[in-house]
Amino acid sequence: MDGLWDKGVPVLQLDGGDLFGRRNQNERFQTEFLCEQVGELGVDAIGLGEQDLNYGLEFLRSMMDKYGLPFTNANVRDAASGELILPQYLIVKRGGITFGIVSVLDPAQKIITMSEKDETFQVDDPVTVLRELVPQLREKVDTVVLLGHLGDSQTDNVVREISGIDISVTGHTYRNTTTERILNDTAMLCAAYEGRFIGDADLMISPDDGKVMAIAVQVTSLDDKIDSDEEMLAKIKDFKQRLTEFKEAKRAAYPRTFGSDRENFLGDRTCKGCHEDAWSVYVKSGHMRAFATLRNKGQHFEPDCLVCHTTGYQYKNGYSDESPFNRLINVQCEACHGYGTQHARDGKWGAQAKDSCVTCHDQKNSPEFDYETYWEKIKH
Ligand code: HEC
Ligand code: HEC
Ligand code: HEC
Ligand code: HEC
Structure with a gap:
């Protein structure tokens, strides 16, 4: 960017979206840092x-306000009110040209938020929206820019x-457009993902009709060949330190201290072999869907939820998102019965499972819990 700014030519900086990270607290922490930097780049x-709705609309709006991020979209509505959630388009004057910038999102992309509220969005058909909006925009501006969060095709x-x-x-793609490409009179630009590349298009635009007259495209990989910016490097170093502290605090809240390294969870399929009757009850129970519940909420990386929606979360050799422990999703047999390697037939091993319920069915998450009525539903 310094290289471009130093040339002194007018620069229009655009981003195709999916700036935000995945749905977990660590990446949300990281997203705020990223937003701050993108805000400073102007x-x-x-x-x-x-992805930008991963942490909910309120978080997105707070980032926009705090760091001056100019998000725009013309086809995503709050399902309850029917209102667009962002400015329908943006107008930017640069180098004597008035640009109208409009963005649409692919309705096939699932929006899942991890906010406490149940937020639902309605995504209108991009072609229908643009067919109406682009001619209106043309009346007001010289040059129309589409940020299509739609992938290549x-x-x-x-x-x-x-x-x-x-x-x-083009946004939502893994492919760079490294050469000049014109389609239906439109200059097609795209630099791919995760900030690994920066695309730079030199455009000559006619001041009379706003049309692109000449174009030269270049996509630069932001690898080690690019010198680091000292100021940015210092900020990143500081951020990494803060992120480590944040993660440690998080992990400290769920230490893996219970149980023993010598014991193992064998997994529900192992039990199935000898306990068909218990299995037939379990497959119909909510316990076997507990992880899917988190996935539907986009919370399946979140320790705050995994602790009760998986098997042996705080136990040695219990669930973690790495193989082989990631097969211990859901509230499996051993979440209540304990390590399969401790399997006994003395009556006492089985009886202890009764005490397990309240570790998860606590006041906050299961206020209606009553052993008799709940056991009745999963009796085996
Ligand atoms: C490791 C945590 C954990 C333990 C231990 C646990 N549960 Fe659950 N239970 C859950 C979760 C999580 C759900 C919600 C599952 C879902 O639908 O996502 C649930 C749901 C249920 C449900 C409603 C779903 C259904 O199948 O009808 C019943 C009943 C239930 N548990 C009974 C019990 C009883 C009785 C015990 C003790 C013997 C117990 N649970 C122990 C985590 C646990
Ligand atoms: C302390 C244990 C515990 C924690 C932590 C926990 N849950 Fe649960 N969750 C449960 C239990 C137990 C139930 C079943 C409640 C009942 O049926 O009485 C449940 C039920 C649910 C349900 C309803 C399932 C259904 O389809 O009926 C959802 C959704 C859910 N949890 C999501 C989450 C999310 C998201 C988080 C993290 C933010 C989370 N839970 C954290 C124990 C927990
Ligand atoms: C939600 C907790 C929970 C889950 C999940 C669970 N069990 Fe149980 N299981 C219990 C409880 C509680 C008892 C009854 C203990 C008692 O009253 O002595 C029990 C009893 C049993 C018994 C003894 C039955 C008898 O006749 O005495 C077997 C065998 C058993 N479970 C196997 C399994 C298998 C296999 C699975 C997985 C497919 C499983 N359980 C899943 C809680 C659970
Ligand atoms: C190789 C066969 C086999 C496998 C695998 C197996 N069990 Fe058992 N299990 C038995 C037999 C046999 C008994 C005693 C008769 C009975 O209660 O069904 C028993 C008893 C139990 C009991 C009652 C224990 C007591 O205190 O008397 C529980 C609970 C139980 N099994 C759970 C499990 C769980 C959970 C798994 C998976 C981790 C599992 N079993 C895997 C064969 C098996």
């Missing part, structure tokens, strides 16, 4: 990606369908 427009389809888009920047 990006002119960011198209909404489905769908962005191409949209550009073929809709005329009047001068520049298209």
Whole structure:
């Protein structure tokens, strides 16, 4: 960016979306740092990606306010109110040209938030939205820019369908567009993912009709060949220190201290072989869906939830998201009965399972819990 700014030419900075991280507390922490830096770089427009709603709309809006992030989107609505959740388009004047920037999200991308509230969004058909909006925008601006958070082939389809888009920047893709490409009179640009690349298009734009007259494209890999910026390096070093502290605090809340390294959880399939009757009750129970419940909520990396929705979470050799322990998803037989390697037939080993319920069915998560009525539902 310094290289571009030093040239003194007008620069329009665009981002195709999916700036935010995955749905867990660590990545949310990291996302805030990223937002701060992107805010400082002074990006002119960011198209909404489905990832950017991972932490809920309130978090997205707080990042926009705090760091001046110009997110925009024309087809995602709050399902309850029917209102668009972001500015429908942005207008930016640069180098004597007025740009109208519009972004749409692929309705096939699932939006899942990890906010406490149940948020639902309605995503309108991109072509229908743009067919109406682009001509209106053309009245107001010189050059229309599409940030299509649609992936390669769908962005191409949209550009073929809709005329009047001068520049298209594709989001939600892993592919770079490294050469000049014109489709239906639209200059097609794309630099791929995770901030690993930066795309730079030199455009000559006619001041008369806002049309792109000439274009030269270059995609740079942000690898070790690029010198580090000292100021940024210091910030990252400081951030990494804070992230380590944050993670340690988190882990400290769930130490893996119970049980013994010598014992193992054998997994529910092992028990199935000899206990078909117990199995037939278990497969129908909510316990076997406990992980899917988290996945549907996008919370399956979150220690705060995993602790009760998996098997042996705080136990040695218990669930973790790494193989082989990641097969211990759900509240399996051994979540109540304990290590399979301690299997006994003395009556006492089986009886202890009764005491397990309340470690998970606590006041907060299962206020209705009553042993008799709950056991009745999973009796085996
Ligand atoms: C390791 C944590 C854990 C333990 C131990 C546990 N449960 Fe659960 N239980 C859950 C979770 C999580 C759910 C919700 C599952 C879902 O639908 O996602 C649940 C749901 C249930 C349900 C409602 C779902 C259904 O199948 O009808 C019943 C009943 C139930 N538990 C009974 C019990 C009883 C009785 C015990 C003790 C013998 C027990 N649980 C021990 C975590 C646990
Ligand atoms: C202390 C243990 C515990 C923790 C921590 C916990 N849960 Fe649960 N969860 C349960 C139990 C037990 C139930 C079943 C409640 C009942 O049926 O009485 C349950 C039920 C649920 C259900 C309803 C399942 C259904 O389909 O009926 C959802 C959704 C859920 N939990 C999500 C989460 C999420 C997300 C988190 C983390 C933010 C979380 N839980 C943390 C124990 C826990
Ligand atoms: C939610 C906790 C929980 C889960 C999950 C669970 N059990 Fe149990 N299991 C119990 C409890 C509680 C008892 C009854 C203990 C008692 O009253 O003596 C029991 C009893 C048993 C018994 C003894 C039955 C008898 O006739 O005395 C067997 C065998 C058994 N479970 C096997 C399994 C197997 C196999 C699975 C997995 C497919 C499983 N259990 C899953 C809690 C659980
Ligand atoms: C090789 C066969 C086999 C496997 C595998 C097996 N069991 Fe058993 N289990 C038995 C037999 C046999 C008994 C005693 C007769 C009975 O109660 O069904 C028993 C008894 C039990 C009891 C009652 C224990 C007591 O205190 O008397 C429980 C609980 C139990 N099994 C749970 C499990 C769980 C959980 C698993 C998986 C980790 C498992 N079993 C795997 C054969 C097996």
